[in-house]
Amino acid sequence: MTGVDVPALLTFAAVLVLTSAVAVAARRFYRADVLPTPADWAVAGRRFGTVTTWFLMGGTIYTAYTFVAVPGVVYAEGAIGFFALPYTIIVYPLAFWLLPKLWREARDVGAVTIADVVRVRYDSPGLALAVALTGILVTMPYVALQLLGIRTVLTVLGVYPAGVIGDVILGAVFAVLAVATYRNGLRAAAVIGFLKGVLVFAAIVVIMALLGPPDRLFAEAERRSTGPPDLVSAGVDGGVVTTHLDPGLSTAYVTLAVGSALALLMYPHVLTAAFAARGEQVLRRNSVALLGWTALLGLFALLGVAAHALGVVVAEGRAELAVPTMITQLMPGWAAGAVFGALAIGALVPASIMSVAAAMLFTRNVYVEYVNPNTTPKQQTSIARxxxxxVKFGALGFALLLAAQDTINLQLLGGVWVLQTFPAVVLGALTRRLSPAGMLAGWAVGMLTGTLLVTSGGFSAVVVVGGLQVYAAVIALAANLVVAFGVSAVWRR
Structure with missing residues (x-):
């Protein structure tokens, strides 16, 4: 960027300062004289109602990087970028059935993590350890990815890279988040989630009002030669442009949507947010109401088309800058800064919950299980803090020391890896034909298969199999299931 946008930077900083102050004081919103326990720190004592859970889970699932990357993919690749919409729709029928069941299991056995549930359900420390280590492994790059979302905003503001200024700002934002999470656990994420929801919804309403009707955006995007090749005119006589997919990408689109939907509910941070709900009905209501966040994501995806319509041009390979750059062109500096502040807050909610989830997985399912089984609840809370x-400062190191593409590659692998816990977490609730030994063997095969597929293709999540482009996680899960059922059958005999 050519220079620092001072009004935008000041507004951006003001939004972050306000949010940070609220997060640090989060426990004041719920006063209770209770001993520090894992359940109180990590899942807020399972006390969150429908509204709080909606803001918390929406802020967790729909991350800051999602709101920047999805329109960036639409800007760079066209229709394939819209796969995020069907997958966030497909996931909620599964969530309607699965999350209340897992919540009930967790409450009945006093579980705080999904690995706790697996440990009790199968009486298998080894399978629980596999689930815990997978959760920890996929969380680190995911937290770092949220930092990339903030870094994208700082780049457009003109303060990244600029010597050490950008790194200092990133470090300061995460330091405050670290203090807030250390003190208040999941409650810090809950209050930030409320602010995130209000600000992000307000931001998209203002942006869409400035852009005008969507049909005009599609028409103008089609007119410009810079539009992606699969944004084509459908019904030229009406002047309406829609997106259609190259038929060769259909299997990639479908498997990305289905595989991502199945993987989403396996992430520890999503399940941690669900375990904080007050009851099963809260989760069922939210499985319907969270579609409001999907509508929001759809509008953000549309901004990728709008960036073409307005003739926004960014450096090759930096498509994620398209929408933030467009916002600076649409709005005065102070208003753009407020929108960027909302996007930055969007990173803080999932980052906070991810660190809580990973910390508790390590504490409960590694340290207590294998190092010191006599650890008291108070000591567990201290260790998790x-x-x-x-976790946070490790993720900060990821973002500062690794290239952005390296972090994205690790996150691609994370989506493949976390899906390999699907048999242990979900199928075990449907059938008893799977033995712990079978699921552990299937998990190992799935992890190896997925890793080889992604890395051999130059870190592409979509690989070619039988002439078709398919999401690697789905192939790895298929191998996982074949081995899991095969080994389980032999094990029973």
Whole structure:
């Protein structure tokens, strides 16, 4: 960028300062004289109602990087970028059935993590360890990805890269988040989630009002030669442009949508947010109401088309800058800064919950299980708080020391890996034909298969199989299931 947009930067900073102050004081919103326990720190004592859960889970699932990357993919690749919409629709019927069941299991056995549930359900420390280690492994790059979302905003504001200024701002934002999470656990994420929801919804309403009707955006995007090749005119006589997919990408689109939907509910941070709900009905209501966040994501995806319509041009390979750059062209500096502040807050909610989830997985399912089984609840909370700090600053190191593409590649692998816990988490609730040994063997095969598929294709999540483009996670899950059922059958005999 050519220079620092001072009004935008000041407004951006003001939004972050306000949010940080609220997050640090989060426990004041719920006063209770209770001993520090894992359940109180990590899942807020399972006390969140429908509204709080809606803001918390929406803020968790729809991350800051999602709101920047999805329109960026639409800007760069066209229709394939819209796969995020069907997958966030497909996921909620599964959530309607699965989340209340897992919540009930967790409450009945006093579980705080999904690995706790697996440990009790199958009486298998090894399978629980596999689920815990997978959760920890996929969380680190995911937290770092949220930092990339903030870094994209700072780049457009003109302060990244600029010597150490950008790194200092990133470090300061995460330091405050670390303190808030250390003190208040999941409650910090809950209050930030409320602010995120209000600000992001307000931002998209203002942006869409400035852009005008969507049909005009499609028409103008088609007119410009810079539009992606699969944004084509459908019904030229009406002047309406829609998106259609190259038929060769159909299998990639479908498997990305289905595989991503199945993987989403396996992520520890999503399940941690669900475990904080007050009851099963809260989760069922939210499985319907969270579609409001999907509508919001759809509008953000449309901004990728709008960036073409307005003739926004960014450097090759930096498509994620298209929408933030467009916002600076649409709005005065102070208003753009407020929108960027909302996007930055969008990173803080999932980052906070991810660090809580990873910390508790390590504490409960690694340290207590294998190092010191006599750890008291108070000691578990203290250990988890310390580990949550390590997770955040480890993710900060990822973002500062690794190239952005390296972090994205690791996150691609994370989506493939986390889906390999699907048999243990979901199928075990449907059938008893799967033994712990079978699921553990299937998990190992799925992890290896998925890793080889992604890395051999140059870190592409979509690979060619039998002439068709398919999401690698789905192939790995198929191998996982074949081995899991095969080994389980032999094991029973």
């Amino acid at each position: 310390f580990v949550s700090l390590l």
